[in-house]
Amino acid sequence: MSLKYAILGFLSHQPMTGYELKKAFDRSIRHFWPANQSQIYRTLADLTGDGLVDMEVIEREERLDMKVYHVTPAGREELVRWLSTPLPIQDYREPFLIQVYFGNQIPDEKLIAVLEHERNELEGLLALYKSLYGRYQQQLKSQPDSRALFLSVSTLEYGIASNQAALEWLKSLIERVQSGEYRLKDF
Amino acid sequence: MSLKYAILGFLSHQPMTGYELKKAFDRSIRHFWPANQSQIYRTLADLTGDGLVDMEVIEREERLDMKVYHVTPAGREELVRWLSTPLPIQDYREPFLIQVYFGNQIPDEKLIAVLEHERNELEGLLALYKSLYGRYQQQLKSQPDSRALFLSVSTLEYGIASNQAALEWLKSLIERVQSGEYRLKDF
DNA sequence: CTGTCCATGTAAGGCGTTACATGATTGT
DNA sequence: ACAATCATGTAACGCCTTACATGGACAG
Numbered sequence: 096m097s098l099k100y101a102i103l104g105f106l107s108h109q110p111m112t113g114y115e116l117k118k119a120f121d122r123s124i125r126h127f128w129p130a131n132q133s134q135i136y137r138t139l140a141d142l143t144g145d146g147l148v149d150m151e152v153i154e155r156e157e158r159l160d161m162k163v164y165h166v167t168p169a170g171r172e173e174l175v176r177w178l179s180t181p182l183p184i185q186d187y188r189e190p191f192l193i194q195v196y197f198g199n200q201i202p203d204e205k206l207i208a209v210l211e212h213e214r215n216e217l218e219g220l221l222a223l224y225k226s227l228y229g230r231y232q233q234q235l236k237s238q239p240d241s242r243a244l245f246l247s248v249s250t251l252e253y254g255i256a257s258n259q260a261a262l263e264w265l266k267s268l269i270e271r272v273q274s275g276e277y278r279l280k281d282f
Numbered sequence: 283m284s285l286k287y288a289i290l291g292f293l294s295h296q297p298m299t300g301y302e303l304k305k306a307f308d309r310s311i312r313h314f315w316p317a318n319q320s321q322i323y324r325t326l327a328d329l330t331g332d333g334l335v336d337m338e339v340i341e342r343e344e345r346l347d348m349k350v351y352h353v354t355p356a357g358r359e360e361l362v363r364w365l366s367t368p369l370p371i372q373d374y375r376e377p378f379l380i381q382v383y384f385g386n387q388i389p390d391e392k393l394i395a396v397l398e399h400e401r402n403e404l405e406g407l408l409a410l411y412k413s414l415y416g417r418y419q420q421q422l423k424s425q426p427d428s429r430a431l432f433l434s435v436s437t438l439e440y441g442i443a444s445n446q447a448a449l450e451w452l453k454s455l456i457e458r459v460q461s462g463e464y465r466l467k468d469f
Numbered sequence: 470c471t472g473t474c475c476a477t478g479t480a481a482g483g484c485g486t487t488a489c490a491t492g493a494t495t496g497t
Numbered sequence: 498a499c500a501a502t503c504a505t506g507t508a509a510c511g512c513c514t515t516a517c518a519t520g521g522a523c524a525g
Contacts, residue, residue: 096484100380112505129485131487181400190287200361201365209366246386277431301474320480
């Protein structure tokens, strides 16, 4: 259960409400760990039950109460332990590849439409990642010794590098399907 | 629910038992769609209920009955329909990247151990994919017009290309963490 | 005689998604 | 006047995993 640790990670930067956590996820790690709101609230309840986070109710006149969560010493310990633990390699699931794998059952025309669609999606994603990355490059110039900033931004590099490779493959696949020359690559 | 369609895909090649399907998954698409046995049996029951596959019970003296599943015309239609439908881009989840993102909370030594571990896993995976790929290269030489074979093998190319890119990134990350020079890449 | 392969499933639980529900404040 | 933002959650469902259960055949 990695969501738990992502939450501990964010809260170790600073105490937050569930709502703010949701925004933190969307702003920063959505590209490798999306989380939705109900999941965040449920996990916060679990973490509180396990004594890994504490909750502070802030009453506000005229508005709903706010619950601010912060990491306990036990939570910080557990986070560090997990961060230091090598994980088994992750299972990968990509429905689009099922379509390619069984693609012989549809004609070129339809197959290429599916491939082009995927290509557009990938190009959009890459453009997004690159623009985010550009901003961080500027930021890191002004704080070149920030290990924290560097590590967090490096996850975007991962997204760019692997999606770029996937895109190149996809473009080559489209060409080969179109030309009917079913040659494999050399690695 | 993509598992459903992967099963229809396999059964459209030839009728099989649940057990044989499990082996087919493990042999061929595990790298982008792992499936376990209980899941396969449950999904076969669902597909039968929906009239997309038919089941034939084969009684064998001395041994347990065998249930052979085959695609119905409705199933074939549904498969073709799905194969032709562009899918929204898939959410990606990679717990290892959570460790990198919050890596500033552990010392270099431990962080590098985690990174090196991932590197080993990736190298193992790549070696596996490449050896499988090599075999298919041979096979495709003897049947150079096989669109079906080409498309299915191309999914391995995807795995090799994107994991190769991830590995290169990881090696560079390890170097940068070790040297303490937190420079970003140019894309 | 022990383990692996063939072949079938059930049970329980965890993780994640989607939809629903409430209600005040702030911006257009 | 209406939509978006802030802020909290619940309910129901779906998919996947892990563990459990059965039992014959065959190989070392």
